[in-house]
Amino acid sequence: MNRIFSGMQPTRQLHLGNYLGALKNWVALQKDYECVFCVVDLHAITIDHTPDVLRENIREVTAAYIAAGIDPEKNILFNQSAVPGHAELNWILACHTPLGWLNRMTQFKEKAGKHRDNAVLGLYAYPVLMAADILLYKATHVPVGEDQKQHLELARDIAGAFNRYYGKEDFFPLPEPQIMGEATRIMSLRDGTKKMSKSDESEYSRINLTDDADTIALKFRKAKTDPEPLPETVEDLEKRPEANNLVTIYAALTDSTRQQVLAQHAGSQFSGFKSALVEVAVAKLAPISAEMNRLLADKGEIDRILKRGAERAGAIADQTVAEVKDIVGLLRV
Ligand code: AMP
Numbered sequence: 001m002n003r004i005f006s007g008m009q010p011t012r013q014l015h016l017g018n019y020l021g022a023l024k025n026w027v028a029l030q031k032d033y034e035c036v037f038c039v040v041d042l043h044a045i046t047i048d049h050t051p052d053v054l055r056e057n058i059r060e061v062t063a064a065y066i067a068a069g070i071d072p073e074k075n076i077l078f079n080q081s082a083v084p085g086h087a088e089l090n091w092i093l094a095c096h097t098p099l100g101w102l103n104r105m106t107q108f109k110e111k112a113g114k115h116r117d118n119a120v121l122g123l124y125a126y127p128v129l130m131a132a133d134i135l136l137y138k139a140t141h142v143p144v145g146e147d148q149k150q151h152l153e154l155a156r157d158i159a160g161a162f163n164r165y166y167g168k169e170d171f172f173p174l175p176e177p178q179i180m181g182e183a184t185r186i187m188s189l190r191d192g193t194k195k196m197s198k199s200d201e202s203e204y205s206r207i208n209l210t211d212d213a214d215t216i217a218l219k220f221r222k223a224k225t226d227p228e229p230l231p232e233t234v235e236d237l238e239k240r241p242e243a244n245n246l247v248t249i250y251a252a253l254t255d256s257t258r259q260q261v262l263a264q265h266a267g268s269q270f271s272g273f274k275s276a277l278v279e280v281a282v283a284k285l286a287p288i289s290a291e292m293n294r295l296l297a298d299k300g301e302i303d304r305i306l307k308r309g310a311e312r313a314g315a316i317a318d319q320t321v322a323e324v325k326d327i328v329g330l331l332r333v
């Protein structure tokens with residue numbers, strides 16, 4: 001059986017990278033797979049946070065999932081902390097994860113920065129919790145952006161290590177990453193060599209899902225470019241990080257390829273191309289942001305959707321945790 005699991009952290013607002021690199025693909029996948037979509041709030045507390053803001057962000061990310069087209073009836077949609085199995089399996093998997101594997105994780109090195117001794121244990125152990133998220137549902141496929149590839153490889157290694165240790169070769173499926181489409185890595189609008197990220201201090205580096213048309217226009221107009229017109233080939237485009245990023249965004253927003261975009265816009269100056277880009281971005285994002293606002297006006301309803309999702313997720317999770325306890329030798333009384 002195939003099952004999808006994926007999640008996003010409720011840290012600040014979702015941006016165009018989250019939408020094009022992940023969320024948009026989830027919407028397409030829900031037709032063909034059984035899907036579990038999670039708001040990974042336990043991951044969000046691995047960095048500094050404010051409790052009241054976190055609570056609101058959890059609802060906002062939930063609203064973004066639904067507004068983008070995730071059907072909460074057909075799929076399971078919930079917040080991670082509402083299902084205790086995530087934290088339970090995390091501990092058990094942590095006891096099967098060599099430190100050497102975690103020491104290789106580049107995201108930890110980036111986030112911990114220079115003062116590694118001050119970084120919290122949760123930030124270091126983050127990829128183990130992520131493995132637990134996936135394996136708790138015995139998910140076979142995990143749609144994510146390019147930046148999560150290393151974490152997914154670790155999840156596969158942990159699944160394999162657990163299976164081998166207990167002599168249960170088929171217990172956890174080894175989850176397959178699904179890194180799909182043109183927009184697996186959207187870059188900052190200020191620097192085409194840095195990924196678009198929630199944590200960039202410049203608001204002009206990213207388009208948020210809730211930005212209004214004027215803000216989207218302003219951010220694209222200020223986006224860094226080079227003085228050349230758009231080239232004819234993808235090969236030439238790839239030598240120019242900022243140009244490549246804007247063409248990639250255009251391609252992903254219009255469900256086309258970069259080659260098709262260049263066929264239409266080669267020779268254009270950025271002033272003209274940016275206007276076209278603003279138009280397609282606003283057309284795509286305005287309905288999502290309007291729907292998010294509509295949903296967020298009724299927080300009770302969002303909480304009910306999450307509660308129902310947690311019950312459905314919990315039913316699968318409880319079963320896996322019981323099986324894992326039996327395998328490990330933990331007595332269920
Ligand atoms: P996060 O915001 O870190 O919780 O990421 C949620 C999802 O969005 C993950 O699947 C990421 O891989 C994806 N994602 C985040 N930033 C980008 C980006 N700049 N380009 C493409 N995908 C991204």
Ligand code: TRP
Pocket residue numbers: 005006007008009040043129130133134142143144148151
């Ligand atoms: N680490 C992921 C990110 O930052 C979020 C995440 C947590 C996730 N658990 C997951 C993604 C399980 C896919 C599957 O984007």
